[in-house]
Amino acid sequence: MSAACRAEQRSNRTRSRAALLTTGAAVAALVLSACGSGGTSGGSGDSNFVAGKDGISTVAKGSRVQAPDLSGPTVDGKQLDVKDYKGKVVVLNVWGSWCPPCRAEAPNFAKVAKDTEAKGVQFVGINTRDANVSLAQAFEKQHGVTFPSLYDPTGKLLLRFKKGTLNLQTIPSTIVIDRDGKIAARTLQALSEEKLREMLDPVVAEK
Numbered sequence: 568m569s570a571a572c573r574a575e576q577r578s579n580r581t582r583s584r585a586a587l588l589t590t591g592a593a594v595a596a597l598v599l600s601a602c603g604s605g606g607t608s609g610g611s612g613d614s615n616f617v618a619g620k621d622g623i624s625t626v627a628k629g630s631r632v633q634a635p636d637l638s639g640p641t642v643d644g645k646q647l648d649v650k651d652y653k654g655k656v657v658v659l660n661v662w663g664s665w666c667p668p669c670r671a672e673a674p675n676f677a678k679v680a681k682d683t684e685a686k687g688v689q690f691v692g693i694n695t696r697d698a699n700v701s702l703a704q705a706f707e708k709q710h711g712v713t714f715p716s717l718y719d720p721t722g723k724l725l726l727r728f729k730k731g732t733l734n735l736q737t738i739p740s741t742i743v744i745d746r747d748g749k750i751a752a753r754t755l756q757a758l759s760e761e762k763l764r765e766m767l768d769p770v771v772a773e774k
Contacts, residue, residue: 615627615630615631615632616731616732616753621762621765622754622755622756623752623753623754623762623765623766624752624753624754625751625752625753625769626749626750626751626752628745628751628773631745631747631749631750631751632729632749632750633748633749633750634649634657634659634728634742634744634748634749634750635727635728635729636650636727637649637650637659637691637693637717637724637727638650638717639717639718639719639724640717640718641715641716641717641718642692642694642700642703642704642707642715642716642717642718643704643715644700645715647691647715647717649691649744650748652689652691653746653747653748654687654746655687655688655689655746656686656687656688656689656743656744656745656746656767656770656771657688657689657690657691657743657744658676658679658680658688658689658690658691658741658742658743658744658763658767659691659692659693659741659742659743659744660672660676660690660691660692660693660739660740660741661692661693661695661725661733661738661739661740661741661742662692662693662694662695662706662716662738662739663694663695663696663697663703663738663739664694664697664702664703664705664706665696665697665702666738666739668738668739668756668757669706669738669739669757670706670710671757672739672757672758672759672763673706673710673711673712674710674711675758675759675760675763676690676712676714676758676763677710677711677712677713677714678760679760679763679764679767680713680714681713683767683771686771687746687771688767688771689714690714691714691715691716691717692712692714692715692716692717693716693717693719693724693725694706694716694717694718694719694720695719695720695721695722695724695725695738696720696722696738697718697720698720700718703716703718722735732750732753733753733755734755737755737756739756739757739758740753740754740755740756741753741754741758741763741766743766743767743770745770745773746773751770752766752767752769752770754766
């Protein structure tokens with residue numbers, strides 16, 4: 568083999584190692600940014616959200632858009648279609664067992680879900696990026712979560728939302744859907760019990 572060929576091979580190996588390092592760094596950055604306790608941007612797009620205090624954004628009733636089709640298997644192996652809850656206010660919480668802020672807010676969601684059930688409120692989770700459903704099941708058991716969660720390990724359900732609604736790199740996030748099946752409010756952060764009620768109560772009070 569000529570000296571030129573050997574030099575070219577060394578150069579290719581160097582470039583390959585550099586590419587792997589770059590890819591690894593990008594993956595690490597995504598993992599670190601994917602689970603955060605705050606966030607204000609859902610990406611570009613005409614989402615009609617009006618930013619409010621404490622990171623909770625709302626949409627005026629006449630400007631709301633229909634929630635996308637959200638259906639599929641749940642963490643407990645059943646089938647669920649969110650549109651079957653039309654006529655109720657739906658609180659949609661995106662979470663993962665790997666996410667510390669999700670663990671922090673889970674008891675708040677479990678409590679408010681029970682407290683508001685009689686008011687016509689249905690909580691639904693979307694579990695994402697848990698490669699094994701048993702991790703999600705253990706999370707629900709540990710935190711007393713009894714409402715159903717769609718199992719969405721690859722995030723395909725999240726991609727159905729209109730651009731500017733959800734940030735796929737910001738977990739947890741929460742959407743409130745009104746009784747007509749339209750998106751009324753959103754936050755891209757973990758919620759205390761107080762802030763969850765603050766987000767939900769105005770939509771429940773709508774006639």
